[in-house]
Amino acid sequence: MAPKKLTRKQIKDLSKKLSYAPRLVWDEITAAEKKRVFSFADGYKTFLDEAKTEREAVSIIRDMAEKSGFLLDRGTGSPSPLMRIFHEKAVALVKPGKEPLEEGVRIIVSHIDAPRLDLKQRPLYEDVDLAFLKTHYYGGIKKFQWLSRPLAIHGRIVKKDGSTLDLSIGEEESDPVFTVLDLLPHLARKVQYEKKLGEAIAGEKLNLIVGSLPLGDKETKERFKLAVLHLLNESYGLTEEDLLSAELEVVPAGTARDVGWDRSLVGAYGQDDRICAYTSLRAMFDTRDVSKTAVALFVDKEEIGSDGATGAKSRFLESVIGDVLEMLGQRPSAIGVSRILARSRALSADVNGALDPDYQEVHEKQNAARMGYGVCMTKFTGSGGKYNANDADAEYVGWLRRLFNRKKVIWQTGELGRIDEGGGGTVAKFLAPYGMDIVDCGPAILSMHSPFEIAHKGDLYMTYKGFRAFFESL
Ligand code: MN
Ligand code: MN
Secondary structure, three states: OOOOOOOOOHHHHHHHHHHOOOOOHHHHOHHHHHHHHHHHHHHHHHHHHOOOOHHHHHHHHHHHHHOOEEEOOOOOOOOOEEEEEEOOOOOEEEEOOOOOOOOOOEEEEOOOOEEEEEEEEEOOOOOOOOOEEEEEEEEOOHHHHOOOOEEEEEEEEEEOOOOOOEEEEEEOOOOOEEEEEEHHHOOHHHHHOOHHHHHHHOOOHOOOOEOOOOOOOOOOOOHHHHHHHHHHHHOOOOOOOHHHHHEEEEOOOOOOOEEOOOOOOOOOOOOOHHHHHHHHHHHHHHHHOOOOOOOEEEEOHHHOOOOOOOOOOOHHHHHHHHHHHOOOOOOOOHHHHHHHHHEEEEEEOOOOOOOOOHHHHOOOOOOOOOOOOOOEEEEEEEEEOOOOOOOOHHHHHHHHHHHHHHOOOOOOOOOOOOOOOEEOOOHHHHHHHHHHHEEEOOOEEEEEOOHHHHHEHHHHHHHHHHHHHHHHHO
16 A cells, blocks of 8 residues: 655644653643742752751651641541651651552652761771761762762760760851861872772771860870860760760751752752652642552661661561551451552652763663653663663553643653663662552652752652652542
8 A cells, every 4th residue: 555645734743643752841831830849849948958867857757747637646446647657767657548448558658868978886086186087988979079078967876874865067057067088189199090980089088077176285195086075075975985876977068959040950968869758748748538548658778778677678568557457447467468568559759860961871862861851750770681670560650651641740751871881779679579569750860879969840849749649549
């Protein structure tokens, strides 16, 4: 059969009808929605400032959830918003739906830990008449990014008598800050420049300078270290041994900022993955008429493999579902809980790496997520031939696609980098063994894992909108 001759207009219409192209948020939204995009980002920046560690994130999530009617203690019989906190580092919020729990639940899981420097258990020492704290980095950092910048110390110390002390130094204008020194370029030729970038800065050189005033005179042993101990004792009643039972985290000092003349971007530490924590939290609060029970899960330890009692490999999701069953006046059983989870649908809410304008060669452009093209669905992560990937199935991706399109969520798909370029993973593969449907979903960001990550306000808002559509889905 000879091809029918088409007019120029018909060809144009055909192209529009048959081809797919991701859509830019700014091209698609109304002026009113654009306003909401910008005001949403203001609340997000405040959240980032108050949640610079996983413990602080739990604390602010608890405060916000309590104001939204989520209670830690619920009697049985009446389905009401429920909150569960684990070791003060992981949280679950549950909004009971109209449908029976046996139909499955809707879960959004994000992580609230972020790459940083942790203090060692015996951190304090002095050298060349200066006092320092030793650190051990947490998660995937580029070590050189942590040098020569103002740093703050946040965390908890459990004292000799068992009492706890929460610290945050370096965030207030009147606070001192700390820093990791870097070598002057004049002398860096051999010890830094001639080495590979990844090897130029040794982990054991990431020491925090904390003082230069001595205590006592020349005869005093370790008088610079002693001076710091004296200060810690005067200010907080601490001794050196108290640091053995402490979790002190070193993070970039300072607040989240608008980036760009047009203020269309957010620059801040810890947006991987607190951007998904905040958007899923707000989606949970704003969701009305829940059909399937909604669960927002905020986990710790993702950046070091999701191990530990508060990571995604922990079983606390099962105990949360058990608690919900009890609240509904039912007797939880292991098989009952596992059936509910097997019938559930979940979003592994995490960021993807956006197409980097200066390093486009590490991406495969057609499949890389782009800044400004909305929330990104990542069907698979992994590396070396999808190894270690969850790889969501077509049916689930299709269901989510229809949902987002129906709810006017601007969304795109994304792949983390070119094949065999590197790769990474999320918590998706740790929840998938329950048998639930799960796929990665979140905004793409730039400068990921750096002390100043960049997010797009349009993507931030579309992530919220997508998460809300998910919680409200039938
Ligand atoms: Mn992440
Ligand atoms: Mn990460």
